[in-house]
Amino acid sequence: xxxxxxxxEASPTTADSTDAEYLxxxxxxxxxxxxxxxxxxxxxxxTWLNLSRRYGCIESLPVLFTSIRNLxxxxxxxxxxxxxxxxxxxxxxxxxxxxxxxxxxxxELGKLLAKLNPGEREVIxxxxxxxxxxxxxxxxxxxxxxTVLSLLHRSVAKLRKLSDDGGDSFRCNQILVFFVVxxxxxRTSRT
Amino acid sequence: xxxxxxxxxxxxxxxxxxxxxxAMILGLGRDAASGNxxxxxxxxxxxxxxxxxxxxxxxxxxxxxxxxWFQRDVGPVSYTLLAPRVIEFFGSDPELVPAPxxxxxxxAWLLSKGAPAKLEIPASxxxxxxxxxxxxxxxxxxxxxxxxxxxxxxxxxxxELVHLxxxxxxxxxxxxxxxxxxxxxxxxxxFASWTKDEILYTLATAAPPEKLSPLISAVERGESPLMISxxxx
Numbered sequence: 001x002x003x004x005x006x007x008x009e010a011s012p013t014t015a016d017s018t019d020a021e022y023l024x025x026x027x028x029x030x031x032x033x034x035x036x037x038x039x040x041x042x043x044x045x046x047t048w049l050n051l052s053r054r055y056g057c058i059e060s061l062p063v064l065f066t067s068i069r070n071l072x073x074x075x076x077x078x079x080x081x082x083x084x085x086x087x088x089x090x091x092x093x094x095x096x097x098x099x100x101x102x103x104x105x106x107x108e109l110g111k112l113l114a115k116l117n118p119g120e121r122e123v124i125x126x127x128x129x130x131x132x133x134x135x136x137x138x139x140x141x142x143x144x145x146x147t148v149l150s151l152l153h154r155s156v157a158k159l160r161k162l163s164d165d166g167g168d169s170f171r172c173n174q175i176l177v178f179f180v181v182x183x184x185x186x187r188t189s190r191t
Numbered sequence: 192x193x194x195x196x197x198x199x200x201x202x203x204x205x206x207x208x209x210x211x212x213x214a215m216i217l218g219l220g221r222d223a224a225s226g227n228x229x230x231x232x233x234x235x236x237x238x239x240x241x242x243x244x245x246x247x248x249x250x251x252x253x254x255x256x257x258x259x260w261f262q263r264d265v266g267p268v269s270y271t272l273l274a275p276r277v278i279e280f281f282g283s284d285p286e287l288v289p290a291p292x293x294x295x296x297x298x299a300w301l302l303s304k305g306a307p308a309k310l311e312i313p314a315s316x317x318x319x320x321x322x323x324x325x326x327x328x329x330x331x332x333x334x335x336x337x338x339x340x341x342x343x344x345x346x347x348x349x350x351e352l353v354h355l356x357x358x359x360x361x362x363x364x365x366x367x368x369x370x371x372x373x374x375x376x377x378x379x380x381x382f383a384s385w386t387k388d389e390i391l392y393t394l395a396t397a398a399p400p401e402k403l404s405p406l407i408s409a410v411e412r413g414e415s416p417l418m419i420s421x422x423x424x
Contacts, residue, residue, distance in 0.1 A: 019220070020213050028203045041208065045216050052220035104194035109202040128199035156195070 019058065023048065025130075026064045032125035033072045033118045047071050062140060069141070072118070102156060105163040112162050120155035127152055268330040270366035270384070270391070274377045276329045277336075277356065277395050281349065287323035290337060297337050300324050301357065306335035309388045310357050315409040322352055332362040334393070341402065349397050353406060356393040360386050372407040374400050383407045 023044065030040035030047075047067045051058050058064050105112060113121055126132045126140070134152065138145040208216075290297050294312050301310060304326050319339035327334040334356040342351040360366065367373040372383040372394070381400040384393040392410075396402045 016217060019217055023213050023216060024207050027208045028206055031203070031206055037206070041212065044208075045219070048216050048220050049223045052223040053226075056224040058220075102195035104198050109198055113202070124199060125203065128196045129203045 022058050022061055022064055025061055026068055028129070029065050029122075029125060030068050030072070032113075032121045032129075033069070035114050035118075035121060043068060043072060043075070065140065069122075105159055107163050112159050115162050116155060116158060120151065120158065123148060123151050124155050124159075267362055267364045268332050270363040273329050273334065273356070273358075273363070273384075273393060274375065274380065274382050274395070276327060276334075277354065277382075277393075278378055278380055280327050281397070285325065287325050287338070290321035290324045292321050294321070297321055297324060301335045301337060304335055305333060306357055307359050307390045309390060310335070311387075311390075312337070312355065313392070313394075313406070313410055315406040316353070316355060319353070327356065329358075329363075332358065334358045341396075341406075350402075352396065353403070354395045356395060358391045358393075360389045360391045363391055366391050370410075372403075372410055374403065374407075376400060385410065 026044045026047065027040055030043040031037065034040045034043060047064065048058065050071070051064065051067055113124070116124070122141070123137060126137050127134070132140070134145050134148045137143075138148045141148070143151075288300070290300070294317050298306075298310060298312055301324065302308065316337075316339050319341060320343060322338040322340050324337050327336050335358070336354055336356045338352050338354045340347060340351055341353050344351075366386060367384050368386055370385050370387045372385045375382045375384070376399075380395060380397050381403050382393055382395050383400070383403045383406075384391065386392070394403050394406060
């Protein structure tokens with residue numbers, strides 16, 4: 001994978017290889033927002049064509065990301081979709097920084113990410129995939145750094161809770177299956 | 192690198208656009224950049240003052256045309272408008288032209304203003320003293336008026352005046368068609384109207400109808416102006 005600094009500092013170019021990398025990165029970013037493959041494809045394609053039509057080329061990855069984000073927000077407004085923060089979620093205040101080491105999540109990450117809202121998936125993607133700091137994310141999204149840090153912590157905590165709940169339910173299912181097998185064996189031994 | 196970071200990277204690295212999809216979007220992007228994708232971004236035009244002025248001129252023109260359309264002469268006007276117009280005319284301190292005593296000169300003056308050529312001053316008015324002449328506009332149609340004193344006593348006023356209004360019958364509708372005078376009263380005024388040789392005659396006075404009776408009796412009898420002249424002499 002290409003290093004994030006290469007994207008941020010890339011000079012305007014029309015080279016197909018760079019464009020293709022931009023396009024793939026844009027698609028993944030769109031996927032983090034929509035969590036739907038076809039919608040992400042449409043989103044990145046429309047953004048790419050809009051930028052090409054207007055500027056003739058894609059200047060940099062942040063420009064592409066910002067445009068994708070703006071178009072996604074426009075589409076949500078057009079579809080009258082709104083994402084609400086749950087009041088049950090504990091809010092995290094005054095987070096100094098993101099922990100360097102986060103243990104692995106149990107279960108399939110795709111299904112866990114599907115439970116997050118677009119804003120939460122966006123910060124997860126920008127921080128853990130693209131490697132942006134909270135300061136960079138705050139500049140990109142126009143949110144205060146503290147809000148970004150809080151959102152990151154809350155998103156990871158939510159993922160971890162979903163992951164743990166998923167693990168517990170898996171364990172419960174295993175016990176249930178084991179119990180059913182035992183009952184079946186007992187019945188067959190009586191006969 | 193944390194385990195979560197690696198997990199997220201593995202997840203998103205596994206998601207990518209198909210090479211043919213990438214090629215297609217890049218191709219479309221190149222077309223869009225060169226303006227060959229058929230979609231043209233229109234630059235907003237500056238407001239044209241010429242256009243605004245043209246619109247204002249068009250609105251004014253239409254307004255004037257509308258006013259003209261509603262106020263234009265659209266043909267004969269109702270005869271019923273004549274009496275109120277005469278009352279209104281004398282109620283507004285009109286400018287009257289002093290009339291000569293020779294009735295032929297009075298007739299000549301009326302003809303010079305456009306009165307019908309076959310105009311005849313009724314015989315009963317010939318011996319009366321001429322007072323004034325004027326042309327009265329009735330909603331665009333002309334009524335040629337001559338006024339006469341019915342009395343020569345000192346201090347006489349408008350009640351001693353009788354007015355003859357002559358118009359073309361075609362300029363009005365609803366008027367009396369017969370040669371026999373039809374009397375009508377309105378706001379203290381009396382009017383006697385008849386039609387003869389396509390000319391509408393109206394005698395008017397600011398007095399009861401009895402004032403007109405001796406004047407219209409000769410008309411009812413069909414006496415010619417000449418005969419009256421002989422009687423007078």
